[in-house]
Amino acid sequence: MSFNHYAKIKRILDRHENWYIKRINEPTTAKNFKGETRHFDHYYRVYSVDGRRIPYCKFQQLDRFAAIMNLPEDALPIVD
Numbered sequence: 001m002s003f004n005h006y007a008k009i010k011r012i013l014d015r016h017e018n019w020y021i022k023r024i025n026e027p028t029t030a031k032n033f034k035g036e037t038r039h040f041d042h043y044y045r046v047y048s049v050d051g052r053r054i055p056y057c058k059f060q061q062l063d064r065f066a067a068i069m070n071l072p073e074d075a076l077p078i079v080d
Helices: 005-013 062-068
Strands: 019-024 028-031 037-040 043-048 053-059
Touching (some): 005 053, 005 062
Antiparallel strands (some): 019 043, 028 037, 043 053
């Protein structure tokens, strides 16, 4: 079974009642399942309502996050 970071984020967020997402406009990289490194000009981080970062909840692809959370992208709580 392959490791799926987005599935791990879902398991973590299932234990949190309220959270929100911030877009961080800094470059980042991530390896895919093929071992290839992908470069992104931004990433997203999930925070609890008290403003603390939720560990392991950093990701780059909003569409994949929305799909794993079973939510449309426009329903995600993204804060500037």
